[in-house]
Every structure is written in C-alpha cells, then in structure tokens.
Amino acid sequence: MxxxxxxxxxxxxxxxxxxxxxxxxxxxxxxxxxxxxxxxxxxxxxxxxxxxxxxxxxxxxxxxxxxxxxxxxxxxxxxxxxxxxxxxxxxxxxxxxxxxxxxxxxxxxxxxxxxxxxxxxxxxxxxxxxxxxxxxxxxxxxxxxxxxxxxxxxxxxxxxxxxxxxxxxxxxxxxxxxxxxxxxxxxxxxxxxxxxxxxxxxxxxxxxxxxxxxxxxxxxxxxxxxxxxxxxxxxxxxxxxxxxxxxxxxxxxRSHGGIEIDQIVPGANFFRRSQASARLGSVVSRLKNEIGFCVGSANGTFIDRAEHAAVGDELPLYSPKIALGESVGASVFWQLITAANALETGTLPGSSKPPVKSRALVLACGLNQQTGGLTLRGRDCSAFPGRA
Missing domain, CATH: 3.40.47.10 (Thiolase/Chalcone synthase)
Incomplete structure (x- = not known):
C-alpha cells in the first residue's frame, strides 16, 4: 500500500x-x-x-x-x-x-x-x-x-x-x-x-x-x-x-497479482563522481533482463550524465525529478509512482516509441555516493498491452 x-x-x-x-x-x-x-x-x-x-x-x-x-x-x-x-x-x-x-x-x-x-x-x-x-x-x-x-x-x-x-x-x-x-x-x-x-x-x-x-x-x-x-x-x-x-x-x-516489485539491488557506493556511471552500470546489468524502460534520478547535476552513460540509448529513460524537484529521501517513491503509472496506463511520458516489455527499471543515484535500483513488473500482462 x-x-x-x-x-x-x-x-x-x-x-x-x-x-x-x-x-x-x-x-x-x-x-x-x-x-x-x-x-x-x-x-x-x-x-x-x-x-x-x-x-x-x-x-x-x-x-x-x-x-x-x-x-x-x-x-x-x-x-x-x-x-x-x-x-x-x-x-x-x-x-x-x-x-x-x-x-x-x-x-x-x-x-x-x-x-x-x-x-x-x-x-x-x-x-x-x-x-x-x-x-x-x-x-x-x-x-x-x-x-x-x-x-x-x-x-x-x-x-x-x-x-x-x-x-x-x-x-x-x-x-x-x-x-x-x-x-x-x-x-x-x-x-x-x-x-x-x-x-x-x-x-x-x-x-x-x-x-x-x-x-x-x-x-x-x-x-x-x-x-x-x-x-x-x-x-x-x-x-x-x-x-x-x-x-x-x-x-x-506477501500477496499476488497486479504490479509487483520484482527485484531490488542496493547497489554500491562511489567515491568520485567519475565512478558514478560505472556503479550505476553495475546495477543496470543486474536488472536489465526484459526491461522496457527506465525511470531515473537525473536532477540537473552530474547524475544526469552518469545515468545516461549507464543506461545507454537502448532504453527509454525518463527522470521525473526534472519536473518535480529533488526530494532526496522521498524521491525513490516518486520514481516508483511514475514507473507504476507507465505500466498501468501504457504511456511513458516523452517517448515516441513506447516499450513493450513487462518490466520497468527504477534507478537511483544520490549526491552523496549511493546507488541502487529495482524492477517493477505487471504480473499478468506486458507493460504496454496491444502495442507490441
């Protein structure tokens, strides 16, 4: 809930x-x-x-x-x-x-x-x-x-x-x-x-x-x-x-049905900004199977570049913080909302090519050297039904 x-x-x-x-x-x-x-x-x-x-x-x-x-x-x-x-x-x-x-x-x-x-x-x-x-x-x-x-x-x-x-x-x-x-x-x-x-x-x-x-x-x-x-x-x-x-x-x-958090990866810390993309890339590599799109944590800082480098151009990447602001501790939940909304509605904001996979990746990178991610999926249907 x-x-x-x-x-x-x-x-x-x-x-x-x-x-x-x-x-x-x-x-x-x-x-x-x-x-x-x-x-x-x-x-x-x-x-x-x-x-x-x-x-x-x-x-x-x-x-x-x-x-x-x-x-x-x-x-x-x-x-x-x-x-x-x-x-x-x-x-x-x-x-x-x-x-x-x-x-x-x-x-x-x-x-x-x-x-x-x-x-x-x-x-x-x-x-x-x-x-x-x-x-x-x-x-x-x-x-x-x-x-x-x-x-x-x-x-x-x-x-x-x-x-x-x-x-x-x-x-x-x-x-x-x-x-x-x-x-x-x-x-x-x-x-x-x-x-x-x-x-x-x-x-x-x-x-x-x-x-x-x-x-x-x-x-x-x-x-x-x-x-x-x-x-x-x-x-x-x-x-x-x-x-x-x-x-x-x-x-x-414990329950079944609906949209589910499939896997959570705490990630690893980085000690220099130049290391952020590698740490995020490690999280992405552990969660990328069957992922249709990514909801990231870009906020107008160095995180933007690190996240884009980690995700690449293959997955649609959307960052709600650009519009909603940086809430720091509460921000992962806002990213979770955006991902779940995309799975529910079949619409990923700003994407001309909606993904068809049944899982969303929520990727998190903080300003104080922490990373992590989770996958969100619709148990019984693809992320964007009828658009495959």
Missing part, C-alpha cells in the same frame, strides 16, 4: 515529460496527490488513484544569502492544508513538517489496505536524508545566540534522525521493530530492501516503509554552497536541481 506526495500537473503527459518548461511551476496551484498502492510478496501489487491538492513554488532567502541580500531560490513546497486532515494526537502538537508528512503518508497507506494487517505484526522502516532540519536549525540558533543554557528540551527530540519514525510508530500503535535508514537520494532503495529482508526472515505480516523530507532555508543554502542548485537567474539552462519536499509510504506484504 503506498501513499506518495507528488506534484502532478493538469496534464499528466505534458507535465511528467522531459519537454516541460522549467518555469512551468510558477503560478501553478492545482496539482495532484498521487497514490500508488503496493502489496508485496515475491513482488509488490499496486493500484493507483489520485485526488486534488495544492502545491506551490515558494522562494526562500537562504541562511547567509549574498552580500546584496537579493539571492532567492525556488523550491517545491507542500502546503499545510495537505496534512490538515490528520487526527489530533499529542505527538503532532509540536511535530515538525517532516513528521506530519510521514504521518499523513503512513495513515493513508494503512487506510488503503484491503485487509489492514494487525499492528502488532508490522515493522516500520523509515528512509530519511536531511531529517528534521527546521527544528534542528531553531535548536542550534538559540544556542549560538544565547548560549548552551538556552537549549530547548522541547526542540531537541526533533533534531534526531529517528524522530519522525518514533512519532509515526506511536500514532499508528506499531509496537514492533522500527528502523531508520539514513542516506541520500538512493536511500529509498535501501529501505525497501531492508523491508523485503525483514518480511522474508521473520513472521511479520507486513512492513510499512515510509520516506519523508522537509525543505528549509538551511538545507537550500547547503546545497547551494555545494553548487548543486539551479541558478534562479538562469532557469532555462536546466543545470542544477530544485529542492522539494513530501512523503511516501509503502505497505509491503
């Missing part, structure tokens, strides 16, 4: 294609929440539904800024209205945005389950990268400004990476194992692999896998200093990434 926050344009084909104008998001306020529902056995079954939400672009002046104070960065934000439906719970009273995103995704995933599993037989795996940076920045800002005696005991618990997982487990009543996996843009692959291993090696009925990220000026400034962000004065170049936020949750359990 999956519930993923993802920007979707008024026209799915036009918005999720490589032809989208970089300025498409300016002024857009009617986008869509995408849900992908997965039940896992040897693979993962999935169905898809959607409902309207509002996601907007917002400019932030990052910490430090520029000398003239006019440096602004574009980000993709999730409005507070998206989590307004959450039930009242003590854990959510002071929770940061990332915990609220996670709660919305996790609750939605369980609510969509045809047969909700017993909560005492569920494990929780949380994928995260930047973590709760909003409260972390506030916590340390008080210390820097007024000294260690001003450290807030209310903010400190929100600064640790496993805070969102702790909140979610308490809200849902999950008393079993809880794991937080920290990584970069490929961390979703590692979290899904851990969940698969937990189900295979224990008597669990299901594993709830959640990923979430929140955007803060501090995060934007860090990526800007690393020269990863898009120059707001030259958006037409397509160079550099746009930060985004959101969450996704997948309830994995």
């Amino acid at each position: 999956t519930n993923c926050v993802c920007a979707r344009g008024a026209s799915i084909r036009d918005h999720l294609s490589g032809r989208v104008d970089p300025k498409f998001f300016h002024g857009i306020d009617d986008l869509f929440l995408r849900r992908i529902i997965c039940d896992q056995g040897c693979g993962t079954s999935a169905t898809i539904s959607q409902r309207a939400i509002k996601i907007f672009s917002e400019a932030h002046t990052p910490a430090g800024g520029t000398d003239d104070g006019d440096f602004r960065l574009e980000v993709r934000r999730v409005p507070a209205t998206l989590t307004a439906h959450l039930p009242p719970h003590p854990r959510l009273r002071r929770a940061s945005a990332i915990s609220r995103f996670a709660a919305a995704a996790g609750l939605g995933a369980l609510a969509e389950a045809k047969t909700p599993p017993s909560l005492d037989r569920i494990a929780l795996v949380f994928a995260i990268s930047n973590g709760g940076v909003i409260y972390t920045r506030r916590f340390y800002a008080d210390i820097v400004k007024s000294g260690a005696q001003s450290a807030s005991p209310l903010l400190f618990p929100e600064t640790v990476f496993n805070a969102p997982a702790s909140h979610l487990a308490a809200i849902l009543g999950i008393s079993g194992a809880s794991y937080t996996v920290v990584g970069d843009g490929a961390v979703g692959i590692l979290a899904l692999k851990l969940a698969e291993d937990l189900i295979a090696s224990s008597d669990l009925d299901a594993c709830l896998v959640v990923a979430a990220e929140e955007v803060d000026p501090l995060v934007c400034e860090a990526y800007r200093q690393w020269r990863f962000l898009r120059d707001p004065k030259k958006p037409e170049t397509g160079r550099g990434m746009i930060m985004s936020e959101g969450a996704g949750a997948v309830l994995l359990k």
Whole structure:
C-alpha cells in the first residue's frame, strides 16, 4: 500500500515529460496527490488513484544569502492544508513538517489496505536524508545566540534522525521493530530492501516503509554552497536541481497479482563522481533482463550524465525529478509512482516509441555516493498491452 506526495500537473503527459518548461511551476496551484498502492510478496501489487491538492513554488532567502541580500531560490513546497486532515494526537502538537508528512503518508497507506494487517505484526522502516532540519536549525540558533543554557528540551527530540519514525510508530500503535535508514537520494532503495529482508526472515505480516523530507532555508543554502542548485537567474539552462519536499509510504506484504516489485539491488557506493556511471552500470546489468524502460534520478547535476552513460540509448529513460524537484529521501517513491503509472496506463511520458516489455527499471543515484535500483513488473500482462 503506498501513499506518495507528488506534484502532478493538469496534464499528466505534458507535465511528467522531459519537454516541460522549467518555469512551468510558477503560478501553478492545482496539482495532484498521487497514490500508488503496493502489496508485496515475491513482488509488490499496486493500484493507483489520485485526488486534488495544492502545491506551490515558494522562494526562500537562504541562511547567509549574498552580500546584496537579493539571492532567492525556488523550491517545491507542500502546503499545510495537505496534512490538515490528520487526527489530533499529542505527538503532532509540536511535530515538525517532516513528521506530519510521514504521518499523513503512513495513515493513508494503512487506510488503503484491503485487509489492514494487525499492528502488532508490522515493522516500520523509515528512509530519511536531511531529517528534521527546521527544528534542528531553531535548536542550534538559540544556542549560538544565547548560549548552551538556552537549549530547548522541547526542540531537541526533533533534531534526531529517528524522530519522525518514533512519532509515526506511536500514532499508528506499531509496537514492533522500527528502523531508520539514513542516506541520500538512493536511500529509498535501501529501505525497501531492508523491508523485503525483514518480511522474508521473520513472521511479520507486513512492513510499512515510509520516506519523508522537509525543505528549509538551511538545507537550500547547503546545497547551494555545494553548487548543486539551479541558478534562479538562469532557469532555462536546466543545470542544477530544485529542492522539494513530501512523503511516501509503502505497505509491503506477501500477496499476488497486479504490479509487483520484482527485484531490488542496493547497489554500491562511489567515491568520485567519475565512478558514478560505472556503479550505476553495475546495477543496470543486474536488472536489465526484459526491461522496457527506465525511470531515473537525473536532477540537473552530474547524475544526469552518469545515468545516461549507464543506461545507454537502448532504453527509454525518463527522470521525473526534472519536473518535480529533488526530494532526496522521498524521491525513490516518486520514481516508483511514475514507473507504476507507465505500466498501468501504457504511456511513458516523452517517448515516441513506447516499450513493450513487462518490466520497468527504477534507478537511483544520490549526491552523496549511493546507488541502487529495482524492477517493477505487471504480473499478468506486458507493460504496454496491444502495442507490441
């Protein structure tokens, strides 16, 4: 069962294609929440539904800024209205945005389950990268400004990476194992692999896998200093990434039928950017059999070239981050949505030659040297029926 926050344009084909104008998001306020529902056995079954939400672009002046104070960065934000439906719970009273995103995704995933599993037989795996940076920045800002005696005991618990997982487990009543996996843009692959291993090696009925990220000026400034962000004065170049936020949750359990996760490969780390294409190529070689198309993680950085070199020109390659932004920890789930949507609809955005194979490759490469991939397939039909 999956519930993923993802920007979707008024026209799915036009918005999720490589032809989208970089300025498409300016002024857009009617986008869509995408849900992908997965039940896992040897693979993962999935169905898809959607409902309207509002996601907007917002400019932030990052910490430090520029000398003239006019440096602004574009980000993709999730409005507070998206989590307004959450039930009242003590854990959510002071929770940061990332915990609220996670709660919305996790609750939605369980609510969509045809047969909700017993909560005492569920494990929780949380994928995260930047973590709760909003409260972390506030916590340390008080210390820097007024000294260690001003450290807030209310903010400190929100600064640790496993805070969102702790909140979610308490809200849902999950008393079993809880794991937080920290990584970069490929961390979703590692979290899904851990969940698969937990189900295979224990008597669990299901594993709830959640990923979430929140955007803060501090995060934007860090990526800007690393020269990863898009120059707001030259958006037409397509160079550099746009930060985004959101969450996704997948309830994995043993079942059959529908769309399934066929195989997960955690990949290997690279220690220089020049090694990225070789590491991705190794993942592709392990998963390439009967693959019809690839949903990649290109985001306007060096990853674009590395991924294209690894995949080559034989497979159609589509990268939703170019339109949706870089959500880091949650991004693999957005790629999974795009792949599942292509399998369901028989339409791959931006491709004039739709693939006919029954498997999709989701390829992940992070900015901090992690890689991974998985294959998604339709059990009973080809990816694009009637087009072979």
